[in-house]
Every structure is written in C-alpha cells, then in structure tokens.
Amino acid sequence: MKKIFSLLKACMTSDMNLFKVxxxxxxxxxxxxxxxxxxxxxxxxxxFSNVNxxxxxxxxxxxxxxxxxxxxFMTSLMVIIEGVYKTGPLIFxxxxxxxxxxxxxxxxxxxxxxxxxxxxxxxxxxxxxxxxIMGAYILWADNINSTFYLTSIIMLFIxxxxxxxxxxxxxxxxxxxxxxxxxxxxTQILLSMIFLLGILFFTMNLESIFEYFKNNSNSISDIxxxxxxxxxxxxxxxxxxxxFELIKFIxxxxxxxxxxxxxxxxxYFKINSGxxxxxxxxxxxxxxxxxxxxxxxxxxIKKELNIFFKTPVFIVNAGFSLVLFIIxxxxxxxxxxxxxxxLGSMEGFIFLKxxxxxxxxxxxxxxxxxxxxxxxxxxxxxxxxxxxxxLLKSLPLKTKDILxxxxxxxxxxxxxxxxxxxIIMFIRFKIGIIPSIFILLLSVLLPLASHLxxxxxxxxxxxLDFENSAEVVKQSMSSFISVMLGMLLLIINYVLxxxxxxxxxxxxxxxxxxxxxxxxxxxxxxILIKKGVKRFNDLTI
Amino acid sequence: MIxxxxxxxxxxxxxxxxxxxxxxxxGDIFAFIGHNGAGKTTLIKSIVGIHxxxxxxxxxxxxxxxxxxxxxxKLMAFxxxxxxxxxxxxxxxxxxxxxxxxxxxxxxxxxxxxxxxxIFGMENKLNDTxxxxxxxxxQKVVLISALAHDPKILVMDEPFVGLxxxxxxxxxxxxxxxxxxxxxxxxxxxxxxxxxxxCSRVAIIKNGKLVKSGSMKEIKGDKSLENxxxxxEG
Numbered sequence: 001m002k003k004i005f006s007l008l009k010a011c012m013t014s015d016m017n018l019f020k021v022x023x024x025x026x027x028x029x030x031x032x033x034x035x036x037x038x039x040x041x042x043x044x045x046x047x048f049s050n051v052n053x054x055x056x057x058x059x060x061x062x063x064x065x066x067x068x069x070x071x072x073f074m075t076s077l078m079v080i081i082e083g084v085y086k087t088g089p090l091i092f093x094x095x096x097x098x099x100x101x102x103x104x105x106x107x108x109x110x111x112x113x114x115x116x117x118x119x120x121x122x123x124x125x126x127x128x129x130x131x132x133i134m135g136a137y138i139l140w141a142d143n144i145n146s147t148f149y150l151t152s153i154i155m156l157f158i159x160x161x162x163x164x165x166x167x168x169x170x171x172x173x174x175x176x177x178x179x180x181x182x183x184x185x186x187t188q189i190l191l192s193m194i195f196l197l198g199i200l201f202f203t204m205n206l207e208s209i210f211e212y213f214k215n216n217s218n219s220i221s222d223i224x225x226x227x228x229x230x231x232x233x234x235x236x237x238x239x240x241x242x243x244f245e246l247i248k249f250i251x252x253x254x255x256x257x258x259x260x261x262x263x264x265x266x267x268y269f270k271i272n273s274g275x276x277x278x279x280x281x282x283x284x285x286x287x288x289x290x291x292x293x294x295x296x297x298x299x300x301i302k303k304e305l306n307i308f309f310k311t312p313v314f315i316v317n318a319g320f321s322l323v324l325f326i327i328x329x330x331x332x333x334x335x336x337x338x339x340x341x342x343l344g345s346m347e348g349f350i351f352l353k354x355x356x357x358x359x360x361x362x363x364x365x366x367x368x369x370x371x372x373x374x375x376x377x378x379x380x381x382x383x384x385x386x387x388x389x390x391l392l393k394s395l396p397l398k399t400k401d402i403l404x405x406x407x408x409x410x411x412x413x414x415x416x417x418x419x420x421x422x423i424i425m426f427i428r429f430k431i432g433i434i435p436s437i438f439i440l441l442l443s444v445l446l447p448l449a450s451h452l453x454x455x456x457x458x459x460x461x462x463x464l465d466f467e468n469s470a471e472v473v474k475q476s477m478s479s480f481i482s483v484m485l486g487m488l489l490l491i492i493n494y495v496l497x498x499x500x501x502x503x504x505x506x507x508x509x510x511x512x513x514x515x516x517x518x519x520x521x522x523x524x525x526x527i528l529i530k531k532g533v534k535r536f537n538d539l540t541i
Numbered sequence: 542m543i544x545x546x547x548x549x550x551x552x553x554x555x556x557x558x559x560x561x562x563x564x565x566x567x568g569d570i571f572a573f574i575g576h577n578g579a580g581k582t583t584l585i586k587s588i589v590g591i592h593x594x595x596x597x598x599x600x601x602x603x604x605x606x607x608x609x610x611x612x613x614x615k616l617m618a619f620x621x622x623x624x625x626x627x628x629x630x631x632x633x634x635x636x637x638x639x640x641x642x643x644x645x646x647x648x649x650x651x652x653x654x655x656x657x658x659x660i661f662g663m664e665n666k667l668n669d670t671x672x673x674x675x676x677x678x679x680q681k682v683v684l685i686s687a688l689a690h691d692p693k694i695l696v697m698d699e700p701f702v703g704l705x706x707x708x709x710x711x712x713x714x715x716x717x718x719x720x721x722x723x724x725x726x727x728x729x730x731x732x733x734x735x736x737x738x739x740c741s742r743v744a745i746i747k748n749g750k751l752v753k754s755g756s757m758k759e760i761k762g763d764k765s766l767e768n769x770x771x772x773x774e775g
Contacts, residue, residue, distance in 0.1 A: 284668040286658050289633050291651045299641035310629035387625045393591040395642045396614035
C-alpha cells in the first residue's frame with residue numbers, strides 16, 4: 001500500500017503542474033495559480049451562462065432533467081475525445097517508462113497508477129463542464145430533492161470512469177496502429193474534427209432540436225438509455241431515487257475500471273515497447289535523397305509549418321476556425337435569403353435584417369473577425385520549441401527573424417483560407433472592387449494582430465518544459481490569456497461595427513478598421529521586436 | 542581564435558563562472574574538464590551565444606559574441622550534450638534546415654552529408670523521422686548537421702556520450718582532420734583518457750573558477766590527466 005501511495009505521489013506531482021510557467025519566485029507562482037483559478041472560474045461561468053439560457057428554454061416543456069442528462073452524455077463524449085489525446089503522454093509514451101518498469105513493483109500497479117492519474121485529469125475536465133451545468137439545472141428544475149445532490153456528487157466522480165476506459169482502449173488501438181502504420185495523427189485529427197463539427201451542428205440547429213425534443217421526449221430518453229448506461233441511470237435516479245440502483249451503478253463502474261485495467265494490462269506493455277521501435281523499413285540511400293536548399297526565412301517558415309502539421313492537437317485547434325470559416329462562407333452563400341428571413345421573423349431583429357441586407361461586406365467582415373480571433377495559433381509556438389530553444393539560439397539567426405518566421409508561417413496558413421472564403425462570397429454577393437480590396441486587406445491585418453498578440457503573450461508566459469503538446473496548446477496560461485484577449489477584441493469589433501453601421505457607409509467603416517489595425521499591428525510589431533526579442537533571448541530551460 | 546576574458550556569470554547570487562579567462566588558438570583540440578556542476582556547460586553556452594554573461598568578454602576570431610552574435614555563430618557549430626533536434630522531422634530535413642541557416646551551397650552540403658552520414662553509418666537512415674532514433678543515432682544526426690556546414694570552430698558538450706565505439710573512433714579522426722586544417726575543436730568531457738590522447742590543450746574548471754589551463758604537456762607533466770584532475774579536486 002505504501003508503494004502505491006509513493007508511486008501516486010511521484011506521478012501526480014510531476015504531472016499536475018498544468019499552469020506552471022517559468023518563474024522562480026514563489027509569489028509569482030502563486031499569482032499564476034490565482035490567475036489560472038480565475039480563468040477556470042471565468043470558463044465555468046461562461047458555460048453556466050450559455051446552458052442557463054437553454055435550461056430556461058426547455059423549462060417551458062419540463063424537459064430539464066432530460067437536458068441535464070443529455071449534457072452529461074455530451075460531456076462524457078468530450079472526455080472520451082479529450083482523453084484520446086491524453087492517453088499518448090499519460091498512458092503510452094510516458095517519460096518515466098524506463099524508471100518505473102525497472103523498479104521491483106508489479107506492472108499492473110504501474111498501469112493502475114497511470115490510469116488513476118488520467119482519471120484525476122479527466123475528473124477536473126468533466127467538473128469544469130458538469131458543475132456549471134448542474135448549477136443551471138438546479139436554478140430551473142421543477143422540483144429538487146436532497147437525493148439529487150447526493151446523486152449528482154457521486155455522478156461527478158463516477159462519470160469519467162467509463163469514458164477514460166474507452167479512451168484508453170481507443171488509445172491502445174491507435175497506438176498499435178501508429179506503431180505499425182503511423183497514422184495516429186490522422187485518426188486523432190479526423191475524430192476531433194467530426195466531434196467539433198458535431199457540436200457546431202448541434203448549436204446551429206438548436207431550434208429544430210428543441211422541437212424534436214418536445215415531440216419525441218420519450219424516445220430521446222429511450223435512445224440515451226440504450227446507448228449510454230450511466231446517463232440512463234442518472235436520468236432514472238433524478239426522476240426516482242433508488243439506493244440499490246445507485247450502489248449497483250457504483251459497483252458496475254468499479255468493475256469496468258478493474259476489467260479495463262486487466263484488458264489493458266494484457267496488451268499495454270507489449271504495444272508500449274513496440275512504440276519506440278524504428279518502423280520505417282524502406283531504406284533510402286543518401287545518394288537517392290533530394291538535397292534542397294532554401295533561404296533562411298523560407299526554411300524557418302517550413303520548420304514552423306512542419307511543427308503545425310505534425311501536431312494533431314495544434315491542427316484541430318487552429319484548423320477548426322478556418323474550416324468553420326469556409327463552411328460558414330458556403331452556408332451564407334447558399335442560405336443567405338433563408339437566414340435573412342429568419343432574422344426578419346424574429347421580434348426585435350427586423351432592424352438588424354435591414355441593416356445587414358444592405359451591408360453584406362460587413363457580414364463578410366464579421367466572419368473574418370470571428371475567424372481571426374476565435375483561436376490563437378501563435379500562443380503556443382514559443383512554448384512548443386521546448387528544449388529546442390537552445391538549438392535555435394545557437395544558430396546564426398537574428399532573434400527578430402526567428403519570431404517573425406512564426407508569424408509568417410501562421411499567415412501562410414490563415415491568409416489563403418480567408419481569401420478563398422472571401423472570394424466565394426464576393427462572387428455570390430457581387431461585392432464591388434473597393435470593399436473587396438478592403439476585406440482582403442483586413443483578412444491579412446486581422447489575423448496578423450491575432451498572431452502578434454499570441455506570440456507576445458506566449459513570450460510573457462512560456463512553458464518550455466512540458467509532457468505533451470496538448471498541455472501547451474490547450475491548457476497553458478498563454479493559450480488561455482490569448483483566447484480571452486481575442487474574445488475581447490472580437491466583442492469590441494462587433495460592437496463598433498454595429499454602432500457605426502447606422503452612421504457610416506460600409507466602405508468608410510472598412511477603411512476606418514483598416515487604419516485601426518494598421519496602427520495596432522505596427523504597435524504590436526514594435527513591442528515584439530523590442531520587448532519580445534529581449535524576452536526570447538532571456539528564455540532558458 | 543576564441544578569447545575568453547574575465548567572464549563571470551551569475552545565477553541569482555551564485556557565481557556559475559567566476560572571472561574565467563583563457564585563449565583557444567587555431568589548430569587546437571581543447572579539452573574543458575571539471576566535475577558535474579563546475580560550470581562547463583555554462584561557459585560553453587556562453588561561447589556559442591545561448592547564454593548571456595554578466596561580466597567580461599568572449600571574442601570569436603576577434604568578434605565579440607555580445608556585440609555581434611550572428612557573425613560569431615556563423616563561424617561555429619555547437620553539439621549539445623543532449624541531442625536537441627526537431628524530432629518530428631526526417632533526419633535529412635533537419636540537416637537541411639541547419640544547412641539553410643548557415644547558407645551552405647547545395648553541392649557542399651550534398652558532399653558533406655554523404656561523407657559524414659557514411660562515416661557514422663547513417664546513410665540509410667536519413668529518410669526516417671528523428672523520433673524513431675536511439676540517443677546515439679540522434680547524436681549522430683546532430684554531429685552530421687554540425688559538420689555539414691564546415692565550421693571553423695566546433696564546440697561540443699560531452700560529445701561522446703551515447704555514441705558507439707566506432708562512432709567515437711570516427712569522430713576522433715574527424716577532429717584530428719579538422720585541426721590539421723587549422724580549425725578549432727573545443728569540447729567538454731569526463732572521459733579523461735580520451736582527452737589526454739586527443740587534445741593539445743586543456744583547461745580545468747572547479748566551482749566556476751579556472752584552476753588550470755595550458756598545453757596538455759604542461760598540465761599533466763609526468764602524471765596522467767586523471768591524477769592531475771583528482772589532485773585538483775582534492
């Protein structure tokens with residue numbers, strides 16, 4: 001037992017420092033923790049405010065418990081997807097493999113500790129969503145009894161168990177495949193994109209989904225009951241508490257956990273040791289290899305793009321907003337009239353319909369703004385260098401060039417996609433030359449601002465020592481702050497556009513925004529090459 | 542020529558390097574030895590421009606690393622103790638990337654890549670991604686990329702760690718060849734018998750201070766380098 005606790009303590013302390021940034025001062029570290037905690041609260045509050053509206057809406061039909069269970073089902077799905085990312089560094093490819101496997105402890109114990117650590121991560125992730133969702137349910141539920149609280153607290157702890165076992169098994173299969181065929185990245189990217197587009201589809205079709213709910217509430221609960229056992233139990237326990245059912249549910253989950261460990265144990269170590277083997281059997285002689293020569297800048301940009309395309313979590317994070325932009329551009333082209341009619345039929349929005357109908361270039365602008373600030377690609381680019389920061393510093397390069405290459409690489413990714421979407425909409429809506437040029441210009445200036453902000457923030461909050469890229473791309477302080485700042489800029493832009501739309505012609509609005517972003521980009525550029533360069537030079541690992 | 546003049550580097554209050562001065566001449570194979578944490582890596586990283594230092598000056602062929610780091614770095618190649626590379630890249634792409642940074646012409650890089658990949662037995666591995674390599678193979682990729690741009694000064698931190706005996710033999714041959722051409726090889730090591738046989742000059746550092754520096758003959762006299770080192774360590 002002592003061994004288990006020592007092992008757990010060692011493993012947990014090395015991995016739970018998600019928000020650790022490079023700082024030696026204790027007070028600074030506690031400040032960082034406080035910021036991280038506040039950001040979590042902000043995140044939970046934003047979830048709460050979003051789901052609160054939905055609960056208010058379904059309260060009319062008395063479907064609150066069904067919505068709660070549906071959300072718990074969706075959160076479990078998210079835990080599975082998020083979990084598949086995490087199985088790589090937390091379960092497979094662990095850095096402490098050699099150390100732990102050489103110790104005189106049962107291998108099952110090593111696996112148990114790793115899965116338990118994984119469980120703790122997913123428990124936090126699950127709680128970030130479920131606590132605000134449960135809070136909103138409590139506000140809008142028709143009647144709440146004390147057993148609801150007991151059931152929900154137990155559910156909070158029990159619910160991640162089945163998803164993590166499923167994630168581990170998916171991780172095991174993808175690890176097995178990647179050790180053979182090397183397409184783990186593609187599997188992860190496809191799964192994540194499908195899931196994210198699923199959420200998008202869900203939110204875009206809320207109205208019709210509610211109607212469907214209203215008409216088919218019994219069959220929906222039947223479907224959930226059939227496909228996901230924990231949600232079915234949760235629904236039953238909310239409606240009618242049964243202690244025997246609850247105990248049975250806890251035991252079933254413990255049983256699944258143990259069986260999961262036993263199944264994984266059978267194949268885990270075999271597959272895990274195979275992961276590090278050289279799998280490229282195709283021998284290519286050096287004479288047959290094409291030797292290419294590039295300029296320094298091109299080579300640096302190529303290196304950045306290489307990092308991007310070899311990091312699935314990065315592709316999904318950055319690529320989603322771009323994919324969304326193209327989808328929304330096409331949707332807008334096809335369903336513009338329908339969209340305007342819906343807007344016109346909504347009370348209080350008729351004025352908006354008239355405004356937007358006469359200012360289509362501004363709709364395109366709003367889409368470009370959203371795409372530019374929805375995600376921050378550059379906010380993890382410095383951190384992702386990790387230990388290679390030493391290598392970069394030893395090369396005969398100006399720091400300014402290293403930093404700018406990261407910006408250029410991101411522009412190479414975003415600009416063509418934005419231009420394609422823009423041009424599709426220009427053709428469909430017969431936009432004039434001047435607004436078209438203005439929008440194309442803004443399709444460079446807006447992402448440029450987002451990229452500059454991201455890299456400046458990342459230089460302020462680097463995380464060079466990390467276990468896996470997901471930790472840097474999705475969970476670091478830098479990405480949190482950059483996304484928040486991006487959201488703030490997005491809101492400011494939207495508000496400014498809606499305030500000025502009535503006063504100025506859209507060409508003037510576009511022109512003013514261009515001037516604003518030219519200035520902002522220039523100021524951010526100056527900050528980058530003055531403070532950013534110094535900051536980069538001071539970075540050590 | 543590398544001139545290290547009164548270099549001091551502090552981490553907080555602790556002096557990692559304390560007024561260190563010595564010179565490395567063209568054609569030298571220079572061994573830099575000291576116990577763990579003595580300040581070897583700190584000085585090496587200062588020479589190659591990775592770390593800044595608080596006092597003193599480091600000149601590379603009369604150019605200050607502080608004032609003109611890019612020009613200095615163009616003359617040097619650095620091989621770290623732990624092979625830090627872009628692991629998701631293919632070995633050939635990584636080597637090409639380093640060559641691009643040093644503006645190496647296509648024909649020169651082809652000749653050098655062919656030459657050194659054959660020497661290190663990596664000619665069939667260059668199309669593989671680095672993350673599939675062992676520590677030693679990664680170190681070989683770093684060595685090939687360092688040598689591919691014909692550096693005038695080769696700075697290495699524990700270069701023999703993780704290399705197989707054949708690779709160690711080959712690297713020693715390459716170093717001898719380089720110094721015959723008047724180039725500089727500066728490296729830190731704990732393998733004292735290799736340093737004794739290979740190096741023309743040596744410096745010993747202890748707790749950030751240089752305790753001995755000179756030609757190998759002057760430093761060791763009739764004793765072995767190991768004995769001298771143990772005496773100094775007290």
